[in-house]
Amino acid sequence: xxxxxxxxxxxxxxxxxxxxxxxxxxxxxxxxxxxxxxxxxxxxxxxxxxxxxxxxxxxxxxxxxxxxxxxxxxxxxxxxxxxxxxx
Amino acid sequence: xxxxxxxxxxxxxxxxxxxxxxxxxxxxxxxxxxxxxxxxxxxxxxxxxxxxxxxxxxxxxxxxxxxxxxxxxxxxxxxxxxxxxxxxxxxxxxxxxxxxxxxxxxxxxxxxxxxxxxxxxxxxxxxxxxxxxxxxxxxxxxxxxxxxxxxxxxxxxxxxxxxxxxxxxxxxxxxxxxxxxxxxxxxxxxxxxxxxxxxxxxxxxxxxxxxxxxxxxxxxxxxxxxxxxxx
Numbered sequence: 001x002x003x004x005x006x007x008x009x010x011x012x013x014x015x016x017x018x019x020x021x022x023x024x025x026x027x028x029x030x031x032x033x034x035x036x037x038x039x040x041x042x043x044x045x046x047x048x049x050x051x052x053x054x055x056x057x058x059x060x061x062x063x064x065x066x067x068x069x070x071x072x073x074x075x076x077x078x079x080x081x082x083x084x085x086x087x
Numbered sequence: 088x089x090x091x092x093x094x095x096x097x098x099x100x101x102x103x104x105x106x107x108x109x110x111x112x113x114x115x116x117x118x119x120x121x122x123x124x125x126x127x128x129x130x131x132x133x134x135x136x137x138x139x140x141x142x143x144x145x146x147x148x149x150x151x152x153x154x155x156x157x158x159x160x161x162x163x164x165x166x167x168x169x170x171x172x173x174x175x176x177x178x179x180x181x182x183x184x185x186x187x188x189x190x191x192x193x194x195x196x197x198x199x200x201x202x203x204x205x206x207x208x209x210x211x212x213x214x215x216x217x218x219x220x221x222x223x224x225x226x227x228x229x230x231x232x233x234x235x236x237x238x239x240x241x242x243x244x245x246x247x248x249x250x251x252x253x254x255x256x257x258x259x260x261x262x263x264x265x266x267x268x269x270x271x272x273x274x275x276x277x278x279x280x281x282x283x284x285x286x287x288x289x290x291x292x293x294x295x296x297x298x299x300x301x302x303x304x305x306x307x308x309x310x311x312x313x314x315x316x317x318x
Contacts, residue, residue, distance in 0.1 A: 032202060039206065046213065049242055053224045056237060056245060058149045059137035059162075061223070068216065076209060083202045 029087040036080040043073040140164040141292040161229040165290040166272035173218040180211040
């Protein structure tokens with residue numbers, strides 16, 4: 001892992017509490033992934049909301065809005081996978 | 088034995104129905120009132136896109152609690168100018184990563200800054216999308232039978248209020264302020280005898296026209312009751 005950007009006095013003191021193979025960045029990554037999981041749940045709720053709304057009022061824009069809500073969910077999933085890989 | 092009389096065979100009625108099988112609404116059978124309403128609504132206002140904030144006599148618009156013979160006369164939303172605040176907020180949110188990510192309290196590796204920026208933009212998009220959906224689906228509908236107020240106050244929460252036209256007691260308009268006078272939008276307050284005492288059409292375009300249409304519809308309802316044309 002690239003720690004060269006981090007000021008040495010901030011993280012090296014923390015790192016001394018952990019074994020050599022365990023970086024403090026793992027915990028930050030876990031926090032990111034938890035946050036992104038919650039966001040994925042929100043994106044799923046947006047899809048449900050659009051379905052509910054288009055069922056209540058049908059005006060010819062149903063397909064476009066459903067497409068946008070699904071695209072939002074897919075992009076959120078993509079960012080989750082990206083952070084899983086690169087963080 | 089010779090045949091004396093052979094009754095003609097009745098043709099079987101087709102069982103296939105269109106998605107909305109609808110007889111002409113009784114209101115539109117009455118030429119006088121149809122003409123009066125069409126005088127109030129200008130020709131350029133009819134057949135507008137369903138994304139508009141003032142949709143008159145839409146042909147392909149349906150709502151969940153619509154009855155078979157019910158015809159939508161007006162679909163009303165808040166004037167688009169009321170969306171200006173969240174549009175500007177969204178633009179500010181989109182620009183924020185460029186301004187603030189370089190000034191984080193401690194230096195983050197580039198990959199973390201990338202993920203934060205992507206999530207920030209996605210959340211900004213979600214904010215704008217939610218606001219847009221709220222504008223698009225919080226509508227007021229006037230049909231030839233009743234007035235309906237559809238609200239989505241929050242995620243997955245729906246509130247539909249409706250009142251029959253014969254329960255309308257008073258219609259009043261409130262237009263005030265520079266922006267509202269300039270863009271001709273205001274509030275229409277409808278006092279009813281129903282369980283919901285007041286139905287409020289907020290920030291709608293052409294409130295005077297809406298008031299005229301409602302008054303005509305209420306008069307038509309009273310006339311129908313006198314003539315015994317009630318459904």
